Structures are given as C-alpha cells and as structure tokens.
Amino acid sequence: MRRSSLNKFLLVISLLLMIFLAIPTYTTAQSIDSGIDNIDKEVSDVVRDLEYLYGRGIDVSNLTESLNKLIINWSRDPNNTYYLIQLQKIRSEIDSLKKNAESIYLSSMITRYLVAGLILSVPAVVYFALPRLYLFLWFRSRRRWIVVERRSK
C-alpha cells in the first residue's frame, strides 16, 4: 500500500517535471518564430520607404547597407530590443529624407529633361556650325597661300 502511494507520488512528480521542462522549450521555440516574424513586420515598412526613396532618385545605398547589417544581427537575436532602437534611428533618417524627396525628384527630373533637350539640340548645332567651322579651318589652313595667276601657254 505504502509502495503504491510512493509510486503514484513519483509518477505525479515526474509528470509535473515533464510539464515544467516542456513549457520553457515550447515558449522559446514560439518566441524565436514570433521574433523573426516581428523583424519582418518592423523591417517591411522601412524597406517600403527605401523603395520609395530609391524611386525618387535618392541614393539610399548607405541606409540599405546599415539596414542589412541590422537585419543580420537581429536575426541571430530576435528578442533583443537594442535592434529596435537602431531601426528607429534608420527610420528617422528615412523620414528626414522623405520630407525633401518630392522636391529632389522634381529638380532631378527638370535637370534630366534639360540635359536630354541639350543632347537633342546637338544636330541643330552641328547643322549650322559644322559648315562654318569647316570653312574657317579650310581658309585658316590656306592663309599663307599666294594666289598666282596661271599663265596661259
């Protein structure tokens, strides 16, 4: 009788131990998964902004590199809140760029079309300037020539 109660006690203790051991493992696994999902959630907004800024002709290569390093380190330690603070710093840089994005885009577009206009006007310049330049060079290269009347035989 005493032995069976001891067995029951041991069984209950071992069951409780198993439950206690299982809970932290499960929680850790869950938190790692949710942590990486959380990275995606946090990073996706920043990537969207980077795409927008790049589309507006702004060089965001340094910000992209910083974000890449951040993601690599964050993936190794998804629950570390330090990376959230670092991400916030990148976000604030992006926000300051976004404020001027439209004016930068407009000025770059104006510059681009002006340069394209200049390139397209080259044929007109060549049409008028080339014969004149050729004539100028032709006469210049012959300026020491002496015109002599040809004697008839």
Add this chain to the structure above:
Amino acid sequence: MILDEEVFAVVMAIVIIGSILGAVIYIRPMGSGESFVALSILNERCKMGEYPRQIIENSNITLCLSIYNHMGKPIYYKVVYKIGTNTTLPTNTTASPEKPILSWRGVVYDDANNTFLINVPVYVPGNYSPDRIALIFELWIYDTSRDEWVYTGIWNHLYVKVIRG
C-alpha cells in the same frame, strides 16, 4: 560648297541618330529593362567549385551564399535552407515541400550583391537514401505591396553523399 554635300548628309545622319539614342538612354527611367535576382552557392572560400561531396551525418558544413539584385529597387530577401532529394526539389513556380531548417535574411541595394558565409547542418531526413541528398537553398523576396514573402522561383541545390557514422 567646300564641304561635300554627301559627306555632310552622312555626318548629320550619324549625329541625329546618336543624339536621339543618347537622349533616350539618358531619360530612360531607373530600373527599366529586365529585372531579376540571382542566387549562387559558393564554397567555403566564396569561390565556385570544390564543393563538399561527402559529409558525415549530423555534421555542419560551411558554404557561401551570394545574392545579386537587379530588380530596379532595394529588396528584402531571405534564403531558406531545406534538405531533400531529387524528387522534392523546387521548381520555377513552387518551393520545395520539405521543411525549412534555416533561413538568412538581408536587404540588398539595386545592382549590388550580398555575399556571406553560412554554416548548415547536414542529415538524412526520413527514409531518404543517404547517397544522394540535396541541400536546397531557395530565394524568397518580401513583397512590400502585399506584405508577404514571395518565392522567386530561384533556387540552388547541392547533391551530397551523407556518410552515416
């Protein structure tokens, strides 16, 4: 006219064609042309070739991954590592049905590449033959407009023989 008219016409034709081409190339929007991404598996010295062919089961091997972006914008990517066989390889449209084991995330700028070393475990899943195990690496891109990961159809695999200890 001192300048020959035919010569002048040819010069003008060349200048007109050149200027039109130049203007079109100059005002061409960024990211136009074919957009693509590429994934390469390299050896532990980050060079092509000399890949490990025989690996002891449950050991780790070092490889190098290289991701090149030509999508016309920065991309957020992940490379997913799976172990399978020739029957469970990914296709151009579908990812491998095997369980993901590891993944590596990063952001890469347009016309740039990320190259980094990785350390992957190798084992024989299920009842697969250890003589020809495929180490599968799939490239996924985060679609910011749909807020989800999208399989690019780009993958690489490395066949290895797993030696059971």
